[in-house]
Amino acid sequence: MNGADYVAAFLRHRGVGRVHCTAGISCALMIDAIARQPGIDYFTHFNERSAALAADAVWRSARRIGVAMASGGPGAANLISGIACACHDSVPALFITGRAAIERTPIAAMAAPIAKKTFEVTCAADLPRILAEAWDLATVGRPGPVLVDIPVAVQTEPVDLPILPPQIAPPLPPPELDEIAATLNAFLAEGARPLLLLGGGVGQAGIATALADWLRRDRVPFVASWSALACFDHDLPSYLGAIGRHGNRGANFALWNCDRLLVLGSRLDANLRGSDPRYFAPSARIHVIDIDPADLARLAADGYQTSCLDLRYLPQLLDQLTAPQPTRAWHDYLEETRARYLGRDISTFAQTHRVLSPYAVIRRLTKGLALDAVVIGDCGANLCWLFQMFHRRRHSLFAAGGLAPTGYAVPAAIGAVLEQPRRQVVAVVGDGGLQASLQDLQTLAYHRLGIAVVVFNNNGYGLIKQYQDQNCDNRYEASGRLYSVPDLERIAAAFGIAYRKIDHVEQIGADMFLTGGPILIEIGIAEDMPVEPQVPADGQISHQSPALSDDERAFGGRFVPFDRPAPC
Incomplete structure (x- = not known):
């Protein structure tokens, strides 16, 4: 057994059934060892970022530690978004990187501020201790991500040591x-x-x-x-x-x-x-x-x-x-x-302009899903609409809210559906988030993963536009101007994925989620549709939009008037 074999055996011993990865020279030996190890396999993504986000979703959807693997250099750097997601939302995850003999990207130092701990293995004799400590540390106290960087030389070094058992940490000693x-x-x-x-x-x-x-x-x-x-x-x-x-x-x-x-x-x-x-x-x-x-x-x-x-x-x-x-x-x-x-659509924009309300869409979507569906939000306006209106019963509902990277939902849905293959899995994204994860559609198509990708297409970065309305005199630089969206129906056809276009809320039904494979569902939303309500950044809810009516001001400040000075 060499170091690469030991890594594979350790992960199998810890009950890991799948390692999310992207191929690279300095992790190739570990991926090969995983493929040869009974009871465990790898799942490949077209970008290390997708592998990291999928691993982040493993705990969120199944309460198991997700594992992602990448090569050194640019591959390891691409893991950063996933590590940061796990850090900000206290998600236990293990990230393993390979390191070439000459490595100019110090991934352990780069990841240190957003990981519970990073380890650089210097010899194969340290693998048992470091891997065991990394695994246990991910879930002790406030959970979080841990990274282990393993040189190729260590991967080829002989190892004749046992796999250390996990140290099941009790809860922190309670105070009185x-x-x-x-x-x-x-x-x-x-x-x-x-x-x-x-x-x-x-x-x-x-x-x-x-x-x-x-x-x-x-x-x-x-x-x-x-x-x-x-x-x-x-x-x-x-x-x-x-x-x-x-x-x-x-x-x-x-x-x-x-x-x-x-x-x-x-x-x-x-x-x-x-x-x-x-x-x-x-x-x-x-x-x-x-x-x-x-x-x-x-x-x-x-x-x-x-x-x-x-x-x-x-x-x-x-x-x-x-x-x-x-x-x-x-x-x-x-x-x-x-x-x-509670559960009310108070959007004045949709009513005034007589356009499709995203809140009505989410309400209808909730009713069409199985009660145990896994629903994953992305970032921006579509995430706000989802979390403002979705009525959770037994569903799994999550997003990487702490970091909120564009393009989270689709790779996270891949991680979730592999852990929960018998449950409906839905990724809710915007047109911007979809374009940040287009390569993941090939993963969905190749493996025929039963994921519904619901795309709120407002032809731009909606939440950024709303900020620009308030701070840039309605100049939509880089959020609308010089921004473009491809024909999503042709995109779906190119990947061989089912497609449905929604123009009216009555078109949304449970049948959309029973295709037996991936489907892309495009929902056309007005380009200037805002998130409502929205409280100013300083937290003064009396100044929120849409503006409070006189009746609402009296109701909202019934016990603590809005016009009272803030305490010092």
């Missing part, structure tokens, strides 16, 4: 749960208008079922970040919607008016809080529970109460919490908010 519970019970009891905010950490901890049971039992009113939207059934009666710059209007109203905010598993980045945190729940005391001490220290500096807790212990903590008792006025307000805004 009784003490945290007492603090939270007092925190919630002192408020009249309590609210819960769920972040992506609750999904990473694998405690969604226990959390949903608690929410259903105690009827705790809650909102969510986009990364938490796949953690619960959106029919839960106390759910109010997603918050943030492109969040639900009613959910943002609830956040503005609450006086106690308990945050579970969110780092509260700028997409949620805005650039000026003074406008985030301005009258509330805020308590954040998360696993990352660094994030908690940052939030504590803003005056928030914090508790460091591995959220795998959250069910035990919830058992000790007393259900908050909101006032009747707050209860009635949230009920009205939910009825008024």
Whole structure:
């Protein structure tokens, strides 16, 4: 056995059935070893970026560690987008690169700021320790990506060492749960208008079922970040919607008016809080529970109460919490908010211009999918429309929201469908995102992968255009001007992929997703269709678009008036 053989055997021992890769000289020996190793195989992509994004989607769709492999130099550099996606969204993944004798691209140093750790193997005797440590590290604490760079010389070096067993790390030792519970019970009891905010950490901890049971039992009113939207059934009666710059209007109203905010598993980045945190729940005391001490220290500096807790212990903590008792006025307000805004299309543009509403499309799409479908968003306007309107039951719904690279959804869908071959898999992209991943259509066609690629075609970068409307006097430089889209029907025909054009929402039906192979579904959207609602970057929801009516201003500022100065 040589070093390359050892890598293949190690991955098979860890239960990896598939390694996403693109061929290259300095990883060719490892790919060959994988092909010869029983019980494991490789899956090739036409670009290392696609391989990395597919590996990122393995955990998101199946809760297994995804593995991507690439050659050194430009191949390794192409992995960066996938590594960054896994970093920003706390996704465990293993990236393995080969290194030539003379290597001018120091991938370990390049990836270090966006990986939990990078390793450079110097001799074959270190392979057992490094691979085992890398694998375990990916899931310990806050999960994330790990990179191992292996020279060709090490790949050819003889190895006569056993594969080390995985070190199953227990959850971080809990602090005194009784003490945290007492603090939270007092925190919630002192408020009249309590609210819960769920972040992506609750999904990473694998405690969604226990959390949903608690929410259903105690009827705790809650909102969510986009990364938490796949953690619960959106029919839960106390759910109010997603918050943030492109969040639900009613959910943002609830956040503005609450006086106690308990945050579970969110780092509260700028997409949620805005650039000026003074406008985030301005009258509330805020308590954040998360696993990352660094994030908690940052939030504590803003005056928030914090508790460091591995959220795998959250069910035990919830058992000790007393259900908050909101006032009747707050209860009635949230009920009205939910009825008024949750799942509602408030787009004024589509109504005024009598054009197809992307929100109506997403609502219809939700009804046409199987309840366990895997739905993956890309970036830009199409991602906003999807996450603003999709009504999740048992679906898997995700995107690389932290980094949000153009062209994520299609290669991620490839990673997902290989892990979940019996489930419907849908990639929702824009025309820009599709053009960033055209080579992946050949992968879909060659393997006859059952992926529906839904393309919102607005002939440009819609969300960038909306920014340019606000900041560049409607000059669409590089987003509309000198931008072009090919004939998507001819593109589908060239790859031998089924095609459907949607001009009216009534044309969307369940039959589109039962083709037995890939299909490209083009949805024509007005070029200047905006994302609505949109909150300004600083987080002042009173200045959002479309503009609030007098009635909405009074409703949205019922407990905390919009015209009050932001606290210092």
